[in-house]
Amino acid sequence: MQRVTISLDESLAEAFDALSGEQGYTSRSEAVRDLVRKAIEARRVEHADGVCVANLSYVYDHHVRALAQRLIDIGHRHHDLIIATTHVHLDHDHCLESVLLKGPVGAVRALADAVRAERGVRFGELNLVSVSPNDDHTAPHDHRHGAHAHLTPGRG
Template sequence: MERVTITIDADLLAFVDTLSATKSYGSRSEAIRDILRKAARTERQADPDAPCFATLAYVYDHETRDLARRLTNQQHDHHDLSIATLHVHLDRHECLEVAVLRGTSGAVQSFADGVISQRGVRHGQLHLLPGAPDAAHGHEHGHEHGPGHAHSHAHDD
């Protein structure tokens, strides 16, 4: 690890100290390293060809005319990005869906924008994580894949 000296104004230093206390960082250095890691991740994700994993969470009114069909069609049109989807009935009218996605950040962002912008979708949030979508996951897991079907498993290697 390299040691560097930086000059920082009082307001930014107060922010680093508040962040350190709020997030329980052991030091200012760890807080600054985390800020820089997030900035680097954001910069990498700005490349539309960068591989990523993502979660897309959105709340929608299932009674909005034709919305369920439009959302289903959009998911089928982009089946290559989908790993899994969780569907939860929040109340009589609203549903929450969480989609786990894998692909290039540009394709995933485009899909998310298409879902979130649908009339009747009330809230939506995309969370991108760096990933390697074409990497083999290197183990057997007890079932066969049909033509054109692939999925991923997260591992702490």
């Protein structure tokens, strides 16, 4: 393990300590390691062309004319990417949907962009993790799946 030293002004250090404490970190080092991992993964995924797993979450106003049907239609056009969808009624006007996705990064991003661009969709976020398809069935998990491969996340 390498040691890295950083300098923070006092107010930034206090805010960082408060945030990392709220998130349950017991040391600055572990909090900084997680931030670095997230930044590296975000950059890697930003430029990835391979396969990913992802979660698209968004809030929408179900009173916007025909929006719910348009969202369903988008989902049906991309049925090959969608693993599951969860729908939650937040109040009398708004719904939260969380869509689990799997497929080529470009196609997943295009689906997310199409959903977020619909009038009445708010707060859309895509959490994307690039993965590598593999067929590694070595011990201790020696088993066969026939025609599908596992999806292994990148190590950061």
